[in-house]
Amino acid sequence: MSTVLQNLVNQPYKHGFVTEIEADVAPRGLSEDIIRLISSKKNEPQWLLDFRLDAYRRWLSMRPPTWPNVSYPPIDFQDIIYYSAPKSKKKLASMDEVDPELLRTFEKLGVPMNERAALAGVAVDVIFDSVSVATTYKQKLAEVGIVFCSISEAVRDHAELVRQYLGSVVPPGDNFYAALNSAVFTDGSFCYIPKGVKCPMDLSTYFRINTQDSGQFERTLIVAEDGASVSYLEGCTAPKFDTNQLHAAVVELVAHERADIKYSTVQNWYAGDENGKGGIFNFVTKRGLARGAHSKISWTQVETGSAITWKYPSCVLLGDHSIGEFYSVALTNHRQQADTGTKMVHVGRNTRSTIVSKGISAGHSNNSYRGLVKIGPRAEGARNYSQCDSMLIGAECGANTFPYIDVQNASARVEHEASTSKIGEDQLFYFASRGIGAEEAVSMIINGFCKEVFRQLPMEFAVEATKLLSLKLEGSVG
Amino acid sequence: MIVPGAPPLLEVRGLTATVAGTAILKGIDLSVRAGEVHAIMGPNGSGKSTFAKVLAGHPAYAVTGGEVRYRAENLLALAPEARARAGVFLAFQYPIEVPGVANSQFLRLAYNTLRTSRGEEELDPLEFDDFVREKLELVGMDPAFLERSVNEGFSGGEKKRNEILQMAILEPKLAILDETDSGLDIDALREVSAGVNKLSNRDNAIVLVTHYQRLLDHIEPDYVHVMEGGQIIKSGDKGLALELETRGYDWVRAEYEARRAA
Numbered sequence: 001m002s003t004v005l006q007n008l009v010n011q012p013y014k015h016g017f018v019t020e021i022e023a024d025v026a027p028r029g030l031s032e033d034i035i036r037l038i039s040s041k042k043n044e045p046q047w048l049l050d051f052r053l054d055a056y057r058r059w060l061s062m063r064p065p066t067w068p069n070v071s072y073p074p075i076d077f078q079d080i081i082y083y084s085a086p087k088s089k090k091k092l093a094s095m096d097e098v099d100p101e102l103l104r105t106f107e108k109l110g111v112p113m114n115e116r117a118a119l120a121g122v123a124v125d126v127i128f129d130s131v132s133v134a135t136t137y138k139q140k141l142a143e144v145g146i147v148f149c150s151i152s153e154a155v156r157d158h159a160e161l162v163r164q165y166l167g168s169v170v171p172p173g174d175n176f177y178a179a180l181n182s183a184v185f186t187d188g189s190f191c192y193i194p195k196g197v198k199c200p201m202d203l204s205t206y207f208r209i210n211t212q213d214s215g216q217f218e219r220t221l222i223v224a225e226d227g228a229s230v231s232y233l234e235g236c237t238a239p240k241f242d243t244n245q246l247h248a249a250v251v252e253l254v255a256h257e258r259a260d261i262k263y264s265t266v267q268n269w270y271a272g273d274e275n276g277k278g279g280i281f282n283f284v285t286k287r288g289l290a291r292g293a294h295s296k297i298s299w300t301q302v303e304t305g306s307a308i309t310w311k312y313p314s315c316v317l318l319g320d321h322s323i324g325e326f327y328s329v330a331l332t333n334h335r336q337q338a339d340t341g342t343k344m345v346h347v348g349r350n351t352r353s354t355i356v357s358k359g360i361s362a363g364h365s366n367n368s369y370r371g372l373v374k375i376g377p378r379a380e381g382a383r384n385y386s387q388c389d390s391m392l393i394g395a396e397c398g399a400n401t402f403p404y405i406d407v408q409n410a411s412a413r414v415e416h417e418a419s420t421s422k423i424g425e426d427q428l429f430y431f432a433s434r435g436i437g438a439e440e441a442v443s444m445i446i447n448g449f450c451k452e453v454f455r456q457l458p459m460e461f462a463v464e465a466t467k468l469l470s471l472k473l474e475g476s477v478g
Numbered sequence: 479m480i481v482p483g484a485p486p487l488l489e490v491r492g493l494t495a496t497v498a499g500t501a502i503l504k505g506i507d508l509s510v511r512a513g514e515v516h517a518i519m520g521p522n523g524s525g526k527s528t529f530a531k532v533l534a535g536h537p538a539y540a541v542t543g544g545e546v547r548y549r550a551e552n553l554l555a556l557a558p559e560a561r562a563r564a565g566v567f568l569a570f571q572y573p574i575e576v577p578g579v580a581n582s583q584f585l586r587l588a589y590n591t592l593r594t595s596r597g598e599e600e601l602d603p604l605e606f607d608d609f610v611r612e613k614l615e616l617v618g619m620d621p622a623f624l625e626r627s628v629n630e631g632f633s634g635g636e637k638k639r640n641e642i643l644q645m646a647i648l649e650p651k652l653a654i655l656d657e658t659d660s661g662l663d664i665d666a667l668r669e670v671s672a673g674v675n676k677l678s679n680r681d682n683a684i685v686l687v688t689h690y691q692r693l694l695d696h697i698e699p700d701y702v703h704v705m706e707g708g709q710i711i712k713s714g715d716k717g718l719a720l721e722l723e724t725r726g727y728d729w730v731r732a733e734y735e736a737r738r739a740a
């Protein structure tokens with residue numbers, strides 16, 4: 001590989017600073033006592049403590065999954081901090097009272113909070129380590145009956161809703177990391193869109209891991225009642241540490257009849273250095289239940305960070321005529337490893353799903369798509385279309401595709417297309433011979449490759465994602 | 479056309495080059511003046527395409543000796559993109575496909591990069607659209623080409639035509655056309671050649687790399703060179719191309735060897 005190409009793919013991470021802020025930190029390790037501590041810190045009701053303890057007991061009997069195409073040393077779960085919160089003296093009444101240091105952090109990250117939130121028309125919930133710091137726009141949303149707050153607040157103020165839906169899509173014993181999350185989740189976002197309401201703005205959560213050795217276990221729950229619709233955005237960054245941090249989130253979506261939930265993620269956790277030291281282990285369970293007829297769940301993800309990504313945003317298409325979508329760009333560089341994809345489980349009649357996955361591998365990274373399309377016996381007339389494209393930059397990286405197809409209904413139609421391409425010397429030379437330098441060439445090629453996915457992102461996010469990929473692969477780091 | 483007193487555009491002296499350690503070019507000499515059309519012919523594997531790529535700066539080839547002066551400057555010291563901005567253009571034998579990138583987007587980036595390097599304002603998409611439509615007519619291309627991804631799903635002829643469109647947009651001083659005639663049917667060959675002829679003027683020069691005389695029926699060369707074993711072993715006027723067409727390359731080779739032996 002030419003040196004130009006090598007320089008291009010070796011750019012520094014720009015969100016790697018640590019914010020000096022006093023934190024309320026629990027002792028390392030996990031036990032029933034720690035869970036009780038978390039629960040009491042958050043003044044939780046008994047049922048939630050029971051939910052956590054039940055999950056913890058299940059987790060104790062489980063083992064981390066070994067089937068993903070990634071390798072890492074065993075994680076010492078007793079060496080992780082399960083609760084870390086920025087210390088503040090009193091309950092915050094408005095954004096003006098938020099610690100200025102914290103606000104500066106989010107300013108550096110470019111999070112649209114405060115005035116910028118208003119300008120951008122985005123309501124933001126910010127999760128800093130374990131605790132939700134501020135939720136903007138809450139008032140305005142409340143006027144149309146939308147609840148958008150941290151999950152801790154929801155537990156307090158909308159207990160019945162949380163109790164009804166928490167764990168209904170991803171049960172506590174679903175998998176090792178989901179069980180862990182259910183036991184120790186500290187915060188996250190809750191969103192409830194009542195019947196017939198179209199959410200008037202995009203809702204957004206910004207996750208940041210700040211403390212070294214702390215895990216982040218947030219829990220997001222979004223419920224859209226009959227005919228409701230919402231577009232939800234999630235962004236993430238973390239400082240640079242030379243140790244690994246665990247991020248084990250759970251996201252549950254519930255769409256009732258004719259409801260429509262669109263969930264977009266731009267993930268830029270710290271990926272570790274070029275030798276693979278440090279970085280986030282991103283072990284996340286995301287699942288949407290298209291419960292009502294004609295409901296729709298759409299996942300769009302742009303995964304650029306994390307040392308290891310293990311993530312399969314999925315759709316369970318229960319309602320007849322329900323629709324599931326998965327649009328993904330996963331970029332790996334240096335020693336990053338990603339095993340990501342989706343599951344489309346067709347249960348209802350005439351359910352439809354679309355999968356478009358774009359994997360970009362550079363450096364010594366390894367990028368796998370893993371996807372399941374399952375057509376149940378009742379899923380008369382179900383249809384799936386999958387397209388998995390891989391792009392390799394240089395000769396040291398790897399790309400794999402693991403499609404699983406399980407069809408139990410003869411009327412179903414399942415299509416799978418796959419391709420692999422490569423940005424090599426010849427492609428760059430073609431651009432160069434037209435006067436276009438390598439940086440711009442790579443950026444143009446990559447953006448062309450990802451176009452079908454970027455098109456699915458809300459405008460603002462699409463711009464961010466385009467810039468992010470350029471940053472990851474190019475020299476223009478500010 | 480041969481323009482008396484025209485300045486030299488390209489001076490190649492004793493150029494040698496290797497790919498992956500194997501010597502391909504073994505001492506090439508060539509002078510090209512503004513206004514001229516040169517044809518480089520020769521059998522497969524003689525080094526014609528390598529010569530074209532080395533002039534444009536393909537990184538896979540290492541120059542091991544000799545010199546190349548372009549408008550009195552050392553061309554070999556420039557990165558490929560700098561050569562392009564200085565007016566050297568290579569029409570590819572196998573143009574690269576770029577899925578998802580609209581042809582118009584690619585052409586505009588190339589053109590604006592060139593303008594920026596000359597200290598000129600960039601054209602916005604609307605201005606560029608007006609500009610490019612004139613160029614499309616010149617090479618007989620449908621505007622629908624602009625919306626398609628760069629070369630993706632193009633027929634062989636469409637790809638070659640797209641190369642000439644790029645030449646029309648970038649208006650190079652030195653255009654090297656690497657087997658632009660291969661894969662073209664007779665009608666396409668005529669149209670592409672007509673485009674090249676329209677672009678040829680007394681300030682620029684064209685170097686055609688080709689196997690076949692038939693291209694030279696449409697684009698008339700001032701000089702014809704025969705390449706063999708990485709060297710130019712004979713040069714002449716367009717009559718030489720006709721002679722090659724009827725007699726093949728063997729006699730040129732024999733003549734060259736006899737000369738060397740003497």
